[in-house]
Amino acid sequence: MGRSPGYDESGLLKKGPWTPEEDEKLLDFIQKNGHGSWRNLPRLAGLKRCGKSCRLRWTNYLRPDIKRGKFSQDEEQTILHLHSFLGNKWSAIATHLPGRTDNEIKNFWNTHLKKRLIQMGFDPMTHRPRTDFFDALPQLVALAALRGQLGGASALDPSVTAQMQGAGADMAPILQAAKLQYLQCLLQSAATTIASASAGSSAVSASDVEAAPFGAAACTPQGTTLAGASTATASASTAGDHQMSYTFPEAPVTVSDDLLLGCGTAGDYENYCHGGSLPPLADLSDAADGGCSATASSSFGGGVSSPLPWPEFFPDDDPFITDFL
DNA sequence: AATGAAGGCAACCGCAGAAGG
DNA sequence: GCCTTCTGCGGTTGCCTTCAT
Numbered sequence: 001m002g003r004s005p006g007y008d009e010s011g012l013l014k015k016g017p018w019t020p021e022e023d024e025k026l027l028d029f030i031q032k033n034g035h036g037s038w039r040n041l042p043r044l045a046g047l048k049r050c051g052k053s054c055r056l057r058w059t060n061y062l063r064p065d066i067k068r069g070k071f072s073q074d075e076e077q078t079i080l081h082l083h084s085f086l087g088n089k090w091s092a093i094a095t096h097l098p099g100r101t102d103n104e105i106k107n108f109w110n111t112h113l114k115k116r117l118i119q120m121g122f123d124p125m126t127h128r129p130r131t132d133f134f135d136a137l138p139q140l141v142a143l144a145a146l147r148g149q150l151g152g153a154s155a156l157d158p159s160v161t162a163q164m165q166g167a168g169a170d171m172a173p174i175l176q177a178a179k180l181q182y183l184q185c186l187l188q189s190a191a192t193t194i195a196s197a198s199a200g201s202s203a204v205s206a207s208d209v210e211a212a213p214f215g216a217a218a219c220t221p222q223g224t225t226l227a228g229a230s231t232a233t234a235s236a237s238t239a240g241d242h243q244m245s246y247t248f249p250e251a252p253v254t255v256s257d258d259l260l261l262g263c264g265t266a267g268d269y270e271n272y273c274h275g276g277s278l279p280p281l282a283d284l285s286d287a288a289d290g291g292c293s294a295t296a297s298s299s300f301g302g303g304v305s306s307p308l309p310w311p312e313f314f315p316d317d318d319p320f321i322t323d324f325l
Numbered sequence: 326a327a328t329g330a331a332g333g334c335a336a337c338c339g340c341a342g343a344a345g346g
Numbered sequence: 347g348c349c350t351t352c353t354g355c356g357g358t359t360g361c362c363t364t365c366a367t
Contacts (some may be wrong), residue, residue: 017335051352061335088356107334
């Protein structure tokens with residue numbers, strides 16, 4: 001795959017990087033004749049390229065209206081907004097960024113924005129905070145069991161284990177059971193906190209957040225229930241909460257209903273983006289020093305200092321958790 | 326200065342849909 | 347309705363440049 005230099009198997013068609021001479025030929029021909037049929041163009045223009053290659057070169061590089069250079073912050077925000085709604089529809093996104101090609105946007109997304117979202121703890125496809133920790137729970141439980149069977153007593157307070165061993169107890173099954181019970185308590189605690197926080201906000205439950213098409217926080221118009229939720233529960237920064245407490249900065253994006261096709265309406269889009277769930281990247285990238293590594297905590301709500309996703313549930317110095325991490 | 330890793334861009338490939346016969 | 351051709355799109359990857367050791 002990718003670029004394969006040289007000629008194709010017939011030896012007639014050139015592949016690989018374009019030379020300035022080829023660029024000039026293509027440019028000259030299109031300026032004089034237009035591109036018409038791409039299939040015939042190479043022959044007419046005297047190029048040993050396939051039509052597809054010519055079209056790509058023209059649309060991605062030679063077109064006179066192409067804007068080159070770094071993406072501005074406005075463009076970055078626009079891409080994020082549109083991607084959150086349209087997904088990998090690069091050509092559709094490109095229509096809203098004059099002078100930018102779909103290929104350029106795609107590359108920019110893959111090399112910059114996607115990585116940054118991941119680094120911030122967001123899923124680049126859903127634009128929502130990642131829930132990897134909960135997804136990985138079965139594995140964590142299995143790991144706990146395995147470690148317990150291998151005699152990994154380090155997760156418990158040494159004084160407690162010493163006491164138990166002194167009493168002649170068989171530690172392995174006890175440790176295993178204790179760990180699982182502890183994990184269950186943590187989960188119950190998490191679920192309870194999310195549910196109560198949501199109940200306090202009058203409308204959105206944890207399950208609602210999961211079930212909503214674009215994420216409940218994202219779809220709810222700004223200034224309605226979510227505004228209340230974020231203020232009412234500001235002190236209880238749960239995973240669900242983090243989603244809700246964000247507002248996106250206004251960005252100069254216009255979306256027509258016909259562009260969105262089956263994806264909803266421009267009104268939906270407005271609601272989604274402007275009541276949305278993503279913080280501005282510029283701010284977050286600046287804050288990427290420390291608490292921003294691969295966990296969902298990153299800089300949600302600002303000022304969460306713990307390296308753990310949800311310090312309310314999993315205190316930093318919790319031996320059980322530190323043992324896992 | 327040399328070397329390996331990572332980042333970034335350009336270009337190719339395969340697929341899907343539209344258009345035409 | 348079916349087949350063929352053409353075009354456009356999205357995913358992927360080769361190669362060059364930059365950075366870190």
